[in-house]
Amino acid sequence: MEGNQLPCQASYMRNALFNQGYLDDQFLQLEDLQDEANPHFVEEVVKLFYSDSARLIRNIELTLENTPSDFEKLDNIMHQYKGSSSSIGAKKVKKECTQFQEYCEVENIDGCLRTFQEVKQEHASLKRKLENYFQLVREAR
């Protein structure tokens, strides 16, 4: 279903996600890859992102607990997580990831810890919003 063919509620929510900066162009790219044969592609990719990235989040958490001075490791894991979030168009998430990596670069552990909280918040917030959005899309079919 094309973005501009969505019924009112889903369409409204979709527009809000873009206008409020939660999603960027890459999400549109994914939508363009949907067709009648692959109508749920975006939802599948997003679901995959959330199931796959849970372990990356967990790994960062553990590293911050156990070896917080291993900035190289933190940066590596975050690089992977950022890459995936970028691939689904998660704009706010990506921004926090970049900030986290900047703190890794200057070895600022407090900055990392603070920013990681933001990463987790944006991660969870977008998850909720997208779950609601896909629910609305499904209900409309």
Place this chain on the structure above:
Amino acid sequence: MAQNCEFLPCLDSNEVHVLAVDDSLVDRKVIERLLRITSCKVTSVDSGRRALQYLGLHEEEEEEEEGSAIYNEIKVDLIITDYCMPGMTGFELLKKIKGSSAFRETPVVIMSSENVVARIDRCLEEGAKEFIVKPVKLSDVERLKSSMVGQARIQ
């Protein structure tokens, strides 16, 4: 890249077969879809090591034996690989492919989320056909596909 189609059963020789290499599950799903939507056949693997295994190349050897290339049944028209991967990087994979007799003519495209000039130059100097900044778009893949089809291909 001479493939002995007269000896071996050929899949639709008009279909471009791409080997995609990326350690990210999400990115593999996306690149697979991008390639399929542009009518390419895709094989995707999650590491450089598995890519070499698929191609029948060995990690340690510089060149495989003279004779083995003839029996190489793998027909790959394009290899597209992520740069940053644990174990073997995309750059290292590129070098191995370019160092092989069977696949040195196969175009290799590098993808990376980091737009670093030195990295791009290094890859191109080592023989990469192109360097694409992630996230990869449909227009990137369409452009690649049309440049492939434009090449003279042995039927």
